[in-house]
Amino acid sequence: MTQKDQNEQDQRVGRSQTKALLKNTGKHGDLFFHDDHQNVYSTGKGLNEAVIRRISRKKKEPQWMLDYRMRAYAAYLAMPMQEWGPDLSGIDFENIYYYNKPTDQKYRDWEEVPDDLKETFDRIGVPEAEKKWLAGSSAQYESEVIYHRMKEEFEKSGIIFTDTDTALQEYPTLFREYFASLVKPTNNKLAALNTAVWSGGTFIYVPKGVRVTTPIQSYFRINMENEGQFERTLIIVDEGASVDYVEGCSAPMYSADALHAAVVEVVIKKDGYCRYTTIQNWSNNVYSLETKRASAGQNATMEWVDGNFGSKTTMKYPSVYLDGEGAQGTMLSIAVAGQGVTLDSGAQMIHRAPNTSSSIISKSIAHQGGRTDYRGTVKFGRKAAGSFAHVECDTILVDAASSADTIPYNTVKNGQVTMEHEAKVSKVSEQQLYYLMSRGISAEKATEMIVMGFVEPFTKELPMEYAVELNRLMKFEMTGSVG
């Protein structure tokens, strides 16, 4: 069987599995629906220089941005596709829509959003979450952010929360100072592609000393078949400021693949704090290939919290560059891979200043033939004296058809550092299963309880509402794994 046949078979199986899951699980499976919204503009399938010019013109961008896009495109064409990691040969770049504009304008009131789009985000629960517990909320549909709004009390403090296209227009100096300051187009082929065709994404600036503990959320939704979503997110946390940012994403289930290639840059100045939480719930036809990088200044803290469910293939290794003395970086991630899913994810902690510390805790679960690999990097530079890194990777394999691997890369250029690394791959223990079942609990429920217990260190770090959401997601993902 060729890879393509295999992929198609995986998709078919994945689809019918999803259908079966939807029957059983009520609300949650709703995220794989699609709506019939007609986009107001599209560059059509495929990519060339003219497409990039059209995107830039449509957005009324300054010349420098177009020039930058063109340079990135040249870099994209010149770079080979990476050969390490999961197989990406199934991506049909010619068949992808690089820019689809869903509406003529952006909205700040859900009542004004076109009915079909509002209905979609209602089903996902975005307006409801905003009302109940968020400081600000935005929604991207295909290539553009269609809605964003910040509650007045937070807006007053001087925080800028908008979409990245608007930021380029309204805050050109700030934008230009930080855009692509961390992720260069040459970082990897997909980052180059993103830089060439980026659209949408979130822009946040938190001024000096302003601390926002209420989360700000952005939701990214793919609706069309063959959609390419290339959002670009830029977060700047000024000295002594803090922000808690949450992003969610989902897409309908189709036979043709969609591509999500985002770039995220987070700059945290001295004493600043950022927590960046992602709950990815892609359907099993999405390639999600992301580049996420943060820089933490003196005594600043960056925390990535990363939940990965679904997708066809995910490659994502968020990094923290510990650039200031005493900076801290953490990654807490969970990956759940079911049938036809490959999750290749991890984190990178780059210690470049004295007395920096980092911690990576990666929990993954593979079931029904899914594959989860941890791929992580820890580097101690010459100036990293007194620094400390802790890496912990735990994997549970629910059945024999599933697999997992741990691939750590460590570089140490300073002798005065400490590094701990623990990795463990285990099966759902027969004894545990027997014990729970001997109390009358079914095999399925018992497995779910053991797995939920395994990820408990992750869920307890999430805001309450997300923990509930995550538990639902986990249960949804695990439905039908056993029995």
Place this chain on the structure above:
Amino acid sequence: MNELTIKNLHVSVHDKEILTGVNLVIRSGEMHAIMGPNGTGKSTLSAAIMGDPNYQITAGKIEIDGEDVTELSVDERARSGLFQAMQYPSVVPGVTNFEFMKAAVNARRPDKPVSSLQFMKQFEEKRAFLAMKEEVGHRYLNEGFSGGEKKRNEILQMLLIQPNLAILDEIDSGLDIDALKVVAKGVNSMRSAHFSTLMITHYQRLLDYIVPDQVHVMMGGQIVKSAGPDLAKRLEKEGYAGLRDELGLDLSLTDEEEDWA
């Protein structure tokens, strides 16, 4: 359930025959104890009754009220009224004791699950009865529990689940006398016309606190003698060798604990 009947039960582990024809009837309301030297198949019998898939039944039957249950999985047997207090209870990190026991109770009432509040009351009542620490509900299942705490936790589960027949597999091992009294208090509180037990033990001591109706002695994978509680006292005095010789059995007795699982 009213009656558990074990007929000519043969059980193998890793192709080695451990039980060589066990016959036993336990009626509702009866307290049974099984004693016997190490490695004679007592724990194998309890695991086979409960439905541990590592134990293959090669011949014979286990019946509940006349129905063969050997094809039922462990959770199905549990829901039909069986309970096994484990000799070595598993540790399950991340799952709280409270959540686990509530799931166990609710597994028996799928249409009408007990609410957390209701269950909290029951849990608290039984916890206090067994003099367990208040935080025990919030702790992860058996994680960091001492040997005695684990045994009490098994009894706590039994009190909440209210099974018809509880197999207590060496519930007395590793317990000091105070803990043993608490465990016995828990078991005795279950005594009724609808409850029976099968206690597996090495020691007469347990049977001073939980007085059985019948004592069975196992040797060489069979029950070789059954009698009233006095049998245990006699064994305490004379040991198993005396009984073996009286019965004219050709068996060597070993004190080495064998792990068949």
